[in-house]
Amino acid sequence: MHMADALLSPAVGGAMCAVSAGAVAYAAAKIGKDEFDDKKIPLMGIMGAFVFAAQMINFTIPGTGSSGHLGGGILLAATLGKFPAFLTLTAVLIIQALFFADGGLLALGCNVFNLACLTCLIAYPLIFKPIIQKGMTPKRIAAASVLSAVAGLVSGALAVVAETTLSGITELPFKTFAGLMIPIHLAIGLVEGLVTAAVLLFVYGMRPEILSCAAERKALGGVSVKKVAIAMLVATALVAGGLSLLASAYPDGLEWSIEKTAGEAELAAQSEVHEAAAKVQEGTAILPDYDYREEGAAAIPGTSAAGLVGAAITLAVAGGCGFLIHLAKKRRQKAAAQG
Amino acid sequence: MIEVKGLYVTYPDGTRALEGVTFLVEEGERVALIGANGAGKSTLLMALVGVCEASAGSARVAGIELSKKNLPALRAHAGVVLQNPDDQLFCATVYDDVAFGPRNLGMREEDVQTRVQSVLAELGIEKLQSRMPHRLSGGEKRVAAIATVLSMRPSVVLFDEPTSFLDPRARRQVANLLKRLPYTMLIATHDLDMALEVCGRAIVLQHGRMLADGPAKDILTDAELMDGAGLELPLGLGGRA
């Protein structure tokens, strides 16, 4: 579920980074204001570590024999409240990216949005909280957890699809991609929701004061589950539909634009190719098997045999430099050890 | 100086953790606080710094009356070294942890620097300052935790099981350190041998009440008393009498 740098275009990556940075700034400001318990700070830090460790615990799903993992967004939000949970999960994502190569630097913006924003700031307040408003009964906790986990994960999955498609790096057809991701994440969301519910029930039974959601419940007013379910469906449909419209506009747009650019590139390439071909023809002795003169070759600038050789040489030089530095260091270390 | 008069601590569920504890620790004294598990040692320490609320009685720590509004001042002068150093080393580096107290006291950054370096030097752990706390050994963590408390230059230091979970070498280090420190100290401990070595006086608690208060040498060698308190003689004296 973590986005990787390589699948992102700088534009999409940058935009998502801006969005996430804005969300972080907003959440941090909110935490500073409303009667914030300074007790929350150590709790946030340690809960971040908890979620990290909990995500590493393999649990076996009966019947399938496969193992599942906890995501933790809803669980964190129910324990800490939506803004502290959001920041905590962001910290976890940063550490995952840096230390475990899970996600990337540019992709952080996407991952924070997909995995932290959508769960803590949208699914949790819009779905989880209203359902448990009327009571923290096992049924309500289970329903709230499952529905919000599914909503969070599925919308996160759709966001991944949208970001990937909008970036235009891969050829993944939108409909197929979405068609694969949604059912998978529905299932993952279901399992995560159930585990979250189990944990919340356990903690609520033993130490209810730990859970922020229990404390935040207002005595008055409650929303009917039906209304919430409808609202959730509408919201998910809106988000999914909106993203789909955006992204599906693009594949066609992408094809169209690729045709256009390929056409232009073709022209540019041909002239460059001709120049290069002229040069090479002078030295055909060294690289005898070039064939630039093939009819209709839509060569892409830079991607030629010359380019390949050039690239190989570049790599060799880079590797050689690195090796020389390494040798020099070793020698210096030896001298220091002896001297 | 620590003055405690008739201190009572009752938990919300009604358990009486401390009942009528009264004693006086003079300036510069080192007093061992011993007793079986559940006797109230930790509760007493926590009550003296306002972490546990006293339900009755009074206390005066480092010249400051124990009351809710005095807590910040009291805590600036009375340091507590907690049982688990992992709970006390919560910053990114040892330096930051030792600097945490002075910074909260509002000291200027240059003064904080000087203070931290001198405390680290006193405890001989300058080389640990840029290390990350979670990678320290048990003994290193313990000494670092002590440093974080001493950097506030308290006049009274309370210790909760300072030698627990340490290997013999580290334990020896800590015991020697405790002997060197010039502060007024109250040391809650199960390590009766260390208590005998480090402290001149001992207070025995049982079920929240004071059982005895006197010279460590007398108390810790009194087999009958120790047995009655649910304890034993220090191992160095042969353990079970």
Next chain:
Amino acid sequence: MSRLSDAMADLYAVEQLAEKDTPVHRMHPLAKLLTALAFVVAVVSCGRYQPLRLAPFTFYPVLLSAMADLPFGRLLRRAALALPFAVVAGASNLFFDTAPAAHLWGVPVSGGTLAFASVVLKAYLSVLALLILTATTRLADLSAQLVRLKVPPVMVTVLTMTYRYLSTLMEEASSMSAAYALRSPYAKGVKLAHMGQFAGQLLIRSADRAERVYAAMKLRGYAGPVPGGRGVPMGRKDWVYLIGVLAAVAAARLVDVPSAVGGLLGGMA
């Protein structure tokens, strides 16, 4: 539960590397962060069908890891572990983009192949850059500097504390897992039915630990809001590094090095 022990070992290995003392390690954390980011952006912005243009970018990871005394082979292997997602995604290019886009020694190469190669190489390079960043910069040092980038102090504190207690919590989870495994010899992991208690216990213990840490903080005068960190300004060496690397990255991005080198070779003969 091997994921836990793998993660703990990984974390420890990276931390050990970050403790080294080399010119690279001594560089200002922000300079390293910004150069890594610029590198990733430049790599990622390379053309979809131009995998060869990525060649000059290899100087960055190779030179840095040599100068920082990092075990390059291990880094390469570790980076490879992060590839699967990119490979699978890039495979779509192989399958769907089959029109020939270039010819190498008379053999037609489909656009999809180029794009696939591009995706995989980009993934490799960007992950390497990130790993090198982490292996040469302690998170403690990096987060202290983040405030200078206008990151909200709350965020920095949570990041620092999460990291601080990461191995502590993982060890706790690990010993709980070991205890569980010893009493359920036929289970491959925690049974779903037990997850509520298992993770719930860990959560409660974590909350209790947070209480103790909070008490420890209060006892040392913590009055909120957020424990402050100071930022150290960048020195001259750091600026030289930053600007130098940025320039090199820009050059690699803008200049078609492979074609130039290849063309040179052709021209020399």
